Amino acid sequence: MEMIHEAGQYVDTVKRVCEAVGSEVTFRGTVHRVRDMSDFSFVVMRVERGLIQCTFQGDEIGGIKRSDVKDAMVLEVTGTVREEPRAEHGVEVVLSALSILGKPYDQLPVPLGKKYMGLSLDVDLPLRPITLRHPRKQAIFRVQGAIADGFAQYMQSQGFTHIHTPKIVVAGAEGGANLFKLDYFGTPAYLAQSPQFHKQYLAGAFGRVYEIGSVYRAERHNTSRHLNEYMGLDFEMAYIDSMYDVMAMETGMLKSVMAYVKEHCAEELAMLNAEVPEIKEIPTIRFHEAKQIMEEKFGHKSKNRYDLNPDEEVLLCQWAKEEHDSDFVFVTHFPSAKRPFYAKDDPEDPKLALSFDLLFRGLEITTGGQRIHDYQEQMDKLEARKMNAELFESFTMLHKYGMPPHGGLGIGLERLTMQLLGLNNIREASMFPRDMNRLEP
């Protein structure tokens, strides 16, 4: 019998080493690369966050030969820290002791020690358990983690309750298509293509709710901007005046997230040459106005009367940048016909929905809006769309027993990451992407 106490206060290894100039440190890490300089070797160690340069002088330290130290070995090392302006973080560690904690059984299949691995996605993705060890890949996902953390932190500060909604459901929020089907103890079930219904239920209960959860779309797309499984950052809020409350909340959230990422991932952003957008206010145009601007300003004749095509998302963002120095633009009042049945129509023009998209550097990253809260209005809309209201009895229960005006949105975490970091393919912003041809690793 013994008693387990909590762990000591955590200090990041890089920080600990940097603060120990002139004294001895012991730390653990993995050999990132070795460079033999004849008299000595540089042994660059990859620690839990960052790289630390060590020098191995002489032929042997405590029984371990210099020539035995190989890439991908896991070591515990001890040495004296000294300033070295040419090394990472301006310090290096002169090794005095080392021991081997783990060893590779084969040569690395990719050049992890190089600044750029230069791999195509077809080579990279199947080897992700290994390629994610590269500092540039790590940087992408540290930023992504910080976006999620920053999102949660802001939501908490605004009184939102953290929720988890089921991903196994009986039907899809957006209609029947594009659903992954599964066998649930003999009953057909589906993977949720959005937490929409449950978010609305919970806005009715908790007022303000947020979720970070998986979203499934069985779309037969194979593009640089679609994934079949992605992470949704969702929130839903009750007692709103209009969808503009939701948009203002998103503006504040994005501002806060960007500040969070800057604070927590300065090195990663620098490594990736990423520029964090300065957000003051976000320009907003109506869908029809957007089509007009594209025609007048860019001579673009739209072929899509109901939605924005990808090239239009690019043009609108160009406009927002030129006219308003903004990396973001809201587009509102989409044609109701192509927005979901739970979207509230504009009382001033019921052909338009009180719903919006947010575009960021040429790509849609959010869909949101005000939802119908009145029971009769929801039943009428189901009927007008010739949808079977009986299938939505759980959902319309929400409206039947009194519901506040409410609205919300969903953000694709991978898309936000991709646009923030200037990545070319959304698979670069998903650790283990699931697409039409990929289920592993």
Next chain:
Amino acid sequence: MEMIHEAGQYVDTVKRVCEAVGSEVTFRGTVHRVRDMSDFSFVVMRVERGLIQCTFQGDEIGGIKRSDVKDAMVLEVTGTVREEPRAEHGVEVVLSALSILGKPYDQLPVPLGKKYMGLSLDVDLPLRPITLRHPRKQAIFRVQGAIADGFAQYMQSQGFTHIHTPKIVVAGAEGGANLFKLDYFGTPAYLAQSPQFHKQYLAGAFGRVYEIGSVYRAERHNTSRHLNEYMGLDFEMAYIDSMYDVMAMETGMLKSVMAYVKEHCAEELAMLNAEVPEIKEIPTIRFHEAKQIMEEKFGHKSKNRYDLNPDEEVLLCQWAKEEHDSDFVFVTHFPSAKRPFYAKDDPEDPKLALSFDLLFRGLEITTGGQRIHDYQEQMDKLEARKMNAELFESFTMLHKYGMPPHGGLGIGLERLTMQLLGLNNIREASMFPRDMNRLEP
């Protein structure tokens, strides 16, 4: 065209009203209950977090009759705040204006306005979109949200990166059984029964990772402690000395989470009469020692040589409480045969695994341990178990190219919530539980 600014600083309605004694406030909420006192009515409003008592004096205010105000109406109200020690929060609002924002179309199917609804689960669960509006239900899930938030906050403070791993996978980490099968564009796929493999990949890349994600178990259990879809709080950490590092991290995390919940959910805990455990250190016993104690102390003859039965979890917790005044107890060194193939065996006795469970108030809430990091050791264990190593090539890639000693754990969020709040059935701790007979709402 207009510009969208961020929302103003959020202040919780209850707080705003409490701070406005003597002055006028306007706020929105839903009528929680009305009590007619002949000359006036008490109108208790449910706001986004909490209840506020209002008084409606006279027969009419601005065209709205007192008799028209009904349960479940959504209102914007204005009134003067005065002290009233008998009301919630010690204040009440004397109404001077109100307007209707939303209305119910039917009488509530459950007594939301009562202190206890007194519903059986069979009545409660299908009506969850409505029953979650009850303050006591809300309290449960505000605490659950705070547990998740507190977990994330602690993990961040200890240098863990927030990860999201795929839930659609080709095979299960724990073996082939108990998997939900799905059709992935014509290919068979499964829902992940644990983020195990991906967590290990990512510990190799990021050193320390945490996830809050869905877990799927197609177990044909119908008990008060099993769900078929639940939320896992997972972490994995590299460069450890032993599983005791993982246990120490969990001890620190739980201590921090309990403090977080106390700070953020004081009213909810009081409403639910929940006692937050005081954690200083957690007693730890070996599996065989545990069996011995149960026999010696409680005269309990065990029928299970490989695991702890539910009644034994209760007995061990009783022992921990009596002997060590602890609501938690770690059990270590389980027989290797019944622990997963990635668990590291004890070099001093390879029949035992370096893995542990954490019990809390009579229930297992965590399984964790040290994992195998050496390639040969992992290949040998696969072979000893007559498992086909070829099926695990993606996984063993991890070990092949050098892996630090590492370990981690998974916690069931619903179980932790259930035990913390003293709930009798895990369905009480899941907003929309998925069990063998339940796919809705």
